[in-house]
Amino acid sequence: MSYGITTTVDEPFGPTLAAVKDALKAQGFGVLTEIDMAATLKAKLDVDIAAQVILGACNPPLAYRALQAEDQIGLLLPCNVVVRSLPDGRTEVAAIDPQVMVTMTGNAALAAVADDAAARLGEALRSLKTTA
Template sequence: MNYGIRTTLDQPFTQTLRAVRDALLGQGFGILTEIDMAATMKAKLDVDIAPQVILGACNPPLAYRALQAEESVGLLLPCNVVVRSAGGGRTTVEALDPHVMVAVTGNEQLGAVADDAALRLRAALGSLGGAAAVPAAQGRTSAGASSDAQAEDVLPGSQGTPASGAVAMPQP
């Protein structure tokens, strides 16, 4: 199962981080948490990693709908969006695919919420204008139909060829 939505931009990390915040806001997401992984790794382990920030994005109406369908879905909230330096003036932005909520919980009632959240996250990442790809869904769709599609779709408005898809992982 692919679990991420990704885009890579030919712009510096700091500029991209600002643009991601604005793009998420434009899709109704506020930023509840912000974790500077580079600063944390330096402070806790005295190691250096490339700049990387995890944004905890929340769209309150979507979160409420998800909580109505699955009482424990808070374990999977908020939507994590990672902005990380890819070197050479490039920055990668990745978001956890909200369909992971359906896969992890097995609750198909979350499907409509996941569809809406994924659409908004794809629109936010697509608005950034980078070379982008959204891995096609695998396994069960929110409607319950089986899908084994392996191809990647380029986000609308993106430039270049699709970036590589996310690697499968058993948990979010």
């Protein structure tokens, strides 16, 4: 089962992370959480990984609609977006496919919300400078 929407950006990590936040904002998403995986794993395990940040993105009207359809949908929120540095200097950006909510819950009432969220996340990723 595919559970993500992914694109590769022809820009380094730092500028891409900033562009992703702007692209999410343009689609009505706010970033509720930001987890720097490289810093966290360095601090907790003293291991080094490539730069990688997990953004917890939320579009409040969509979250509200999802909660109206499924009272435990909070277990699958917010929408995670991962920005990860690649060895060749490019950056991978991946977002959870909101259709996972429908699949995981079996609740067809979430389909319209998931469609809307998927369209918005897809547009955010498409708006970035991507590789062909």
